[in-house]
Amino acid sequence: MADTASIAADLRDRLIAEPEVILEDRDLMRALIAANERAMGANIVDLRGIAMERLEARLDRLEDTHRSVIAAAYENLAGTNQIHRAILRMLDPTAFEEFLKNLGGDVAQILRVDCVRLVLETVQEDRDPSLERVGEVLCVRDPGFVDDYLAGGRGAPERQVVLRQIHSDDGSSIYGEAGAYIRSEAALRLDLGNGRLPGMLALGAEDPHQFRANHGTDLLAFLGGVFERAMRRWLA
Structure with missing residues (x-):
């Protein structure tokens, strides 16, 4: 347990020192948003999450256009x-x-x-x-x-x-x-x-x-x- 706590603490310190690691990882951000929605419950509509999904879809289209x-x-x-x-x-x-x-x-x-x-x-x-x-x-x-x-x-x-x-x-x-x-x-x-x-x-x-x-x-x-x-x- 002590080893696990030590590893978790090292990971926590690193994320606090470099938060952009999470922000730049699209899959990790999706997992965090999904976890947040589950924590809020099924009877709450997360407008911020919906807005982020729409912005993400627009970003995907812009990237496709850029590549084209x-x-x-x-x-x-x-x-x-x-x-x-x-x-x-x-x-x-x-x-x-x-x-x-x-x-x-x-x-x-x-x-x-x-x-x-x-x-x-x-x-x-x-x-x-x-x-x-x-x-x-x-x-x-x-x-x-x-x-x-x-x-x-x-x-x-x-x-x-x-x-x-x-x-x-x-x-x-x-x-x-x-x-x-x-x-x-x-x-x-x-x-x-x-x-x-x-x-x-x-x-x-x-x-x-x-x-x-x-x-x-x-x-x-x-x-x-x-x-x-x-x-x-x-x-x-």
Whole structure:
């Protein structure tokens, strides 16, 4: 009994010296509040305890929000770094064929997409047959194709960047054989300068959730802005 009393006394002295030990332990505080409620009896309503429970619930929600904000910030930072690395790699080539090969290779890997297509509109009479031989990344289409593709056949496109899920036959006209596996895409409309027909950069992914309509498009719009300026240099 003496040993027990001595241990209890040491514990009591420590708690008196450092009361924050109890205050910072949520489980211990719950146990103390529950013990206090039992001591008061069942016919007494502890308004202070109810208030504390509500404050605790609000604190839990605030902590969840805080964690969500931090996670979103880290994700946005990672996305920004990814776009920056893709742009730097995209600007490395000094020849157009190398530029196109780079799009389907290193740039696609950095962006973590499974297929990249550059669509250029040209009039049939002015079409250069050599464009068809520079690789599968480049697709040459008739005037009006880009806007119709972005709008999905529903009039003029409302956005410069379209994120959507697609079916196996939706993207076959630009993705070729890879279209059988592409399930989501980001389509970026390109302004190639005055007097030129528009173009489009399409990023296709096998993951149906990689590009969704409710995702933000700011970073992709920035990528498209840099890309179209690079294309004007090649077309000059």
